[in-house]
Amino acid sequence: MNSAPSLAQRLLRQKPIETFVAQLQSHHHGAELKRSITLFQLTMFGVGATIGTGIFFVLAEQVPVAGPAVLFSFLIAGFAAGLTALCYAEMSSMIPVSGSSYSYAYATLGEGIAFMVAACLVMEYGVSAGAVAVGWSEYLHNLLLITTGYELPRALLHAPLVAEGYSLKFGGDGYINLPAAILVGMCCVLLMRGSRESARANAIMVVIKLGVLALFIAIALTAFNADNFTPFAPSGFAGVSAAAGSIFFTFVGLDAVSTAGEEVENPRRNLPRAIIAALIIVISFYLLVTIAALGAQPQSMFDGQEAGLSVILQNVTGSTIPSVILSAGAVISVFSVTLVVLYGQTRVLFAMSRDGMLPPIFSRVNPHTLTPTANTVIVGCIVATIAAFLPSAVLWDLTSMGTLVAFTVVSAGVIILRYRRPDAPRGFHVPFFPVLPILSIISCLYLISSLSSIVFKLTAIWAVLAGIMYVFYSSRNSVLEPGSAANAEISE
Numbered sequence: 076m077n078s079a080p081s082l083a084q085r086l087l088r089q090k091p092i093e094t095f096v097a098q099l100q101s102h103h104h105g106a107e108l109k110r111s112i113t114l115f116q117l118t119m120f121g122v123g124a125t126i127g128t129g130i131f132f133v134l135a136e137q138v139p140v141a142g143p144a145v146l147f148s149f150l151i152a153g154f155a156a157g158l159t160a161l162c163y164a165e166m167s168s169m170i171p172v173s174g175s176s177y178s179y180a181y182a183t184l185g186e187g188i189a190f191m192v193a194a195c196l197v198m199e200y201g202v203s204a205g206a207v208a209v210g211w212s213e214y215l216h217n218l219l220l221i222t223t224g225y226e227l228p229r230a231l232l233h234a235p236l237v238a239e240g241y242s243l244k245f246g247g248d249g250y251i252n253l254p255a256a257i258l259v260g261m262c263c264v265l266l267m268r269g270s271r272e273s274a275r276a277n278a279i280m281v282v283i284k285l286g287v288l289a290l291f292i293a294i295a296l297t298a299f300n301a302d303n304f305t306p307f308a309p310s311g312f313a314g315v316s317a318a319a320g321s322i323f324f325t326f327v328g329l330d331a332v333s334t335a336g337e338e339v340e341n342p343r344r345n346l347p348r349a350i351i352a353a354l355i356i357v358i359s360f361y362l363l364v365t366i367a368a369l370g371a372q373p374q375s376m377f378d379g380q381e382a383g384l385s386v387i388l389q390n391v392t393g394s395t396i397p398s399v400i401l402s403a404g405a406v407i408s409v410f411s412v413t414l415v416v417l418y419g420q421t422r423v424l425f426a427m428s429r430d431g432m433l434p435p436i437f438s439r440v441n442p443h444t445l446t447p448t449a450n451t452v453i454v455g456c457i458v459a460t461i462a463a464f465l466p467s468a469v470l471w472d473l474t475s476m477g478t479l480v481a482f483t484v485v486s487a488g489v490i491i492l493r494y495r496r497p498d499a500p501r502g503f504h505v506p507f508f509p510v511l512p513i514l515s516i517i518s519c520l521y522l523i524s525s526l527s528s529i530v531f532k533l534t535a536i537w538a539v540l541a542g543i544m545y546v547f548y549s550s551r552n553s554v555l556e557p558g559s560a561a562n563a564e565i566s567e
Contacts, residue, residue: 121353199477237254
């Protein structure tokens with residue numbers, strides 16, 4: 076009888092690509108998702124998760140930093156995001172399953188790192204979904220105010236907790252952020268109806284979102300003045316670089332595409348195509364919106380400008396109608412972001428549960444809708460609570476770290492599998508290997524180093540809690556653990 080593996084052996088063991096395939100072919104416990112998402116819908120997933128509130132306010136923050144040279148800041152940030160997107164394209168075509176960077180790390184870097192990556196993803200998706208929902212509440216209230224004149228009670232718009240430094244205490248302006256909680260509930264109901272329905276709804280919202288931005292571009296360009304672009308770089312390259320670091324996070328969300336690996340039609344072909352197509356669409360719209368905005372008003376007017384895009388259109392047209400349209404576009408935009416982020420969260424938890432890392436309830440699939448219903452309800456309740464009772468200032472602090480850790484791991488995974496499994500089927504190959512994956516890793520590590528010390532401290536606390544979970548539950552119930560229930564299912 077073989078002795079139980081040591082903790083070190085458990086941390087380093089890897090899940091072969093063949094085992095992922097075996098799991099997909101095993102339908103025990105009803106853990107089977109339905110392949111129903113088309114290439115177009117998947118591309119809209121990526122666009123919907125990436126183009127959120129950022130483009131509606133980022134210019135007011137970064138034009139004062141970089142001047143019109145903020146265009147190069149977008150290109151630099153887009154280049155960094157593009158490097159990672161190409162790595163995601165290759166990995167997703169090799170391992171077309173739910174779980175995104177967690178699954179990729181499991182196949183390349185070992186179970187321990189995979190679990191910690193998953194913990195980072197859970198933190199990233201859960202926290203950002205709550206924060207985005209809080210932002211949606213503000214946009215919705217503003218839209219109601221400018222269209223109807225009705226103002227919601229402050230007690231139902233604000234969290235009861237406030238942040239003082241990095242501690243929480245009661246004393247907020249309200250009792251509950253009700254619209255934020257309602258948004259999370261609506262998204263969860265839509266997700267439980269089915270992946271096809273969710274993908275269709277998101278695609279519609281993204282098309283509307285892009286239409287609103289296209290309207291802004293068309294109207295703003297009618298007031299284009301080339302003189303607004305001088306001086307082009309008042310703060311030099313230092314300003315461009317500083318702005319690029321902040322703008323990078325407007326590209327976060329492309330990784331959500333890979334979480335749909337098991338529900339995509341023809342995943343080896345469509346996953347990389349959707350990731351690359353989403354990146355191209357996002358960069359194109361960001362650059363066009365920036366050019367139009369800079370051409371429509373002097374750079375000095377951006378500093379401190381709230382609802383900047385709406386103000387620009389109002390100044391160009393002399394009407395308040397554009398403000399209403401832009402506010403409605405922002406409401407739709409944030410809804411689609413929340414939907415996709417919650418989707419990604421549930422699929423990462425689904426993959427972890429199927430691997431034995433979490434209780435089986437997270438991988439239990441509704442036989443009628445073929446969606447992880449219980450998983451979605453649990454996630455919805457937790458995220459709704461976060462959105463309803465915590466201030467957004469606390470939530471945003473933890474989002475960036477999880478994203479960059481995932482990006483780094485995926486880029487490293489591409490390098491590892493190129494050498495370890497050169498003959499494995501790939502629907503896409505990262506060009507200029509290994510230069511591009513190495514540049515991606517360097518870019519991510521640089522951005523991680525720029526995060527505040529409190530982010531590292533909070534992440535460390537979360538990592539300790541995740542480590543305890545892994546040692547006492549996950550490692551002992553892993554699909555790779557001899558004698559575990561998960562292992563038995565694959566062996567049958």
